[in-house]
Amino acid sequence: MSLILHNRPHPKADFPIFDPQGPNAGLAYLDSGASAQKPASVIEAVSQFYATGYANIHRGVYKLSATATDAYEGVRVQVAKFLNAASEQEIIFVRGATEGLNLIAHSWGRAHLKAGDAVLISAMEHHANIIPWQILRDQIGIELRVAALAADGGIDRADFTAKLADGKVKLASFTHIANATGAVLPVAELVAEAKAAGALVAIDGCQAIPHRPVDVQALDCDFYVFSAHKLYGPTGTGILYGRLSVLEGMPPYQTGGDMVATVRFDKTEFLEPPQRFEAGTPDIAGVIGLGAAIDYVQSLGWAWIEEHEKILLAYGESVLSKVPGLTLLPAGPERAGIFSFTVDGVHPHDLGTILDHHNVAIRAGSHCAQPLLNEFGLTATARASLGLYNEPEDLDRLVEAIRAAQRMFAPKRA
Numbered sequence: 359m360s361l362i363l364h365n366r367p368h369p370k371a372d373f374p375i376f377d378p379q380g381p382n383a384g385l386a387y388l389d390s391g392a393s394a395q396k397p398a399s400v401i402e403a404v405s406q407f408y409a410t411g412y413a414n415i416h417r418g419v420y421k422l423s424a425t426a427t428d429a430y431e432g433v434r435v436q437v438a439k440f441l442n443a444a445s446e447q448e449i450i451f452v453r454g455a456t457e458g459l460n461l462i463a464h465s466w467g468r469a470h471l472k473a474g475d476a477v478l479i480s481a482m483e484h485h486a487n488i489i490p491w492q493i494l495r496d497q498i499g500i501e502l503r504v505a506a507l508a509a510d511g512g513i514d515r516a517d518f519t520a521k522l523a524d525g526k527v528k529l530a531s532f533t534h535i536a537n538a539t540g541a542v543l544p545v546a547e548l549v550a551e552a553k554a555a556g557a558l559v560a561i562d563g564c565q566a567i568p569h570r571p572v573d574v575q576a577l578d579c580d581f582y583v584f585s586a587h588k589l590y591g592p593t594g595t596g597i598l599y600g601r602l603s604v605l606e607g608m609p610p611y612q613t614g615g616d617m618v619a620t621v622r623f624d625k626t627e628f629l630e631p632p633q634r635f636e637a638g639t640p641d642i643a644g645v646i647g648l649g650a651a652i653d654y655v656q657s658l659g660w661a662w663i664e665e666h667e668k669i670l671l672a673y674g675e676s677v678l679s680k681v682p683g684l685t686l687l688p689a690g691p692e693r694a695g696i697f698s699f700t701v702d703g704v705h706p707h708d709l710g711t712i713l714d715h716h717n718v719a720i721r722a723g724s725h726c727a728q729p730l731l732n733e734f735g736l737t738a739t740a741r742a743s744l745g746l747y748n749e750p751e752d753l754d755r756l757v758e759a760i761r762a763a764q765r766m767f768a769p770k771r772a
């Protein structure tokens with residue numbers, strides 16, 4: 359199938375990794391859920407920053423440092439607009455979603471939770487939104503509640519409601535889109551319910567941020583985290599959005615330079631948010647790259663991105679459903695750009711290796727969501743995840759390669 363791309367040249371050409379003359383010629387990259395490839399504009403922005411604009415920020419008295427600071431702080435304003443945050447003070451640069459979630463647990467959690475309080479997560483969480491809460495459970499005696507998986511692969515709404523009922527839940531922390539299945543959670547409704555029950559809400563937006571616009575004020579969440587590398591930006595940087603009134607009541611997570619007003623041996627005064635949460639020299643180039651990634655995504659526009667993904671999803675579901683012996687994990691009422699599946703008689707790791715021989719890159723394993731796979735009675739699946747550069751041909755190549763693996767593993771006649 360060939361796709362009419364809405365009067366726009368296909369964006370694959372914007373990504374040097376797919377250069378038909380380059381070392382990865384012909385690659386069908388279907389692992390954007392793990393990390394997305396980078397457009398030339400992001401690579402160029404990072405490289406130009408190092409080549410012509412590099413200096414440390416917030417402390418230099420010379421022009422180069424002031425310009426670097428402006429560029430870095432400019433991205434904070436840009437991210438605030440991208441998420442429709444009320445103020446750039448609500449945007450904290452972190453290493454990625456993992457650090458953002460740990461910051462919430464170890465700063466807000468340790469300051470505001472006590473033994474007997476509960477944190478509610480869903481059965482669909484990435485390990486990064488499970489383990490920080492388990493640590494608080496083991497260290498300070500909070501209760502960790504898990505809203506169950508529904509039979510259709512979505513969240514069990516009745517169980518979510520029931521687990522909020524006694525008013526002990528002080529924070530509900532759940533994913534926007536499940537990375538192991540592609541299930542889209544009804545986040546706006548879950549936020550409203552959790553808030554009505556008196557809880558704060560954190561959303562893990564790692565898988566949602568490259569696929570749809572996010573408006574933190576419309577969602578009314580208290581925290582939203584994501585990693586830049588899944589949004590076509592660099593590794594090593596990410597965003598923690600926090601409602602300002604909540605951030606103001608949180609102690610620092612890490613301490614050191616760049617987050618203090620005054621330091622004496624007897625006392626230290628910390629800066630206001632967001633600087634209070636950004637100790638030490640940050641990933642300045644990564645932040646500049648994130649700004650370029652947001653520019654790139656916005657240059658395509660959400661309407662194009664969402665329409666493109668809708669076409670690819672429908673096409674993927676149709677071609678995968680015709681492969682005998684292939685079972686797609688259910689993703690509830692709505693699926694985003696992820697197909698997680700098993701193939702009878704072929705272990706996901708073998709499948710991943712054989713697909714690689716066909717120049718098709720997928721992920722195989724537990725996807726850092728072991729409890730969710732356990733719910734399905736599995737320890738591993740194969741996962742194909744979409745980026746905006748994918749074309750229906752990539753999915754055709756996936757299916758051809760799966761069929762080749764099936765032939766390889768078919769029982770041989772004596």
Ligand SMILES: Cc1ncc(COP(=O)(O)O)c(C=O)c1O
Nearest residue numbers: 454455456484486537564565585
């Ligand atoms: C839903 C979800 N949450 C959190 C993470 C962790 O992201 P990172 O490793 O970039 O911190 C991932 C990464 O796959 C994810 O998919």
